[in-house]
Amino acid sequence: MPKENKVKSEIITAARGLIYEQGYLETSITDIMRNADVGKGQLYYYFDTKKEIGMDVLEQLDQEWRADLIGEILAPQRPATESIKLMFEWLLDFHQEQDHYYGCPIGNVIIEMSxxxxxxxxxxxxxxxxxxxxxxAKLMQLEIRDTDISAEYIISTLQGAIMLTKLDETNRPLERAISKLSTQLNIV
Incomplete structure (x- = not known):
């Protein structure tokens, strides 16, 4: 990776960690410079504003989610039951790997900035x-006829459970939500 791209990438990585841990509004340009180990000139060479940095962070997350979640896990060719189980595992694995319970990187920014x-x-x-x-599309493949079980309901349940995970400082709320959803979808 050329040095220029490496510096920009380090800035985005530093900002991403800070935004996830303390929120966008609480993250300052000084915090980002310190965590990326760059000077003001280097930072402003790549970004005119904090918003540009934040948008790059979100675009990076967006690309990752589209590749991993939409393109791989929920891929049209993958069987519905397998897809949904993998989606649940993907979410749970991410939160189990964290040292602290900061919540969902996307959900946090939705709450804070939308x-x-x-x-x-x-x-x-x-x-x-x-x-x-x-x-x-996966629910249609499963022929889910219960109007209470929709993609919006599942995502809302998962995001709410992740929020409670943050509050509870344990993955139990997310684990319970996934267990309940799995039962409701009959994919145990």
Whole structure:
């Protein structure tokens, strides 16, 4: 990787960690510079504003989720039951690997920024709608007829459980939600 791209990548990585741990609004340019070990000139060579950094962080997360969750786990060719189980495992694995319970990197920014910045809101809305659409396709394959079980319901349940995981400082709320959803979907 050329040095220029490496520095920009280090800035994004530092910002991503800080935004996940302490939130976008609590993350300062100084925090990002310190964590990326770059000076003001280097940072402003790549980014004009903190918002640009934040948008790059979200675009990186968006690309990862689209590749991993939408493109791989919920891929059209994968059987529905397998897809949904893998989605649950993917979410649980991520949260089990964390040293602290910071919540969902996407969900946190939705809560914090969606009513403060239209660019953030639209990017996040598009990602969630893409997730819902891919999950809806899987539910159709399972011939789920219960109108209470929708992609929106599943995503809301998971995001709520992740929020409670953050509050409870344990993965139990997420584990219980996944268990209940698995039973409701008959994919135990």
């Amino acid at each position: 009513n403060k910045d239209e660019d953030y809101r639209l990017l996040l809305k598009n990602l969630i709608e893409t997730w819902e659409s891919a999950l809806d």
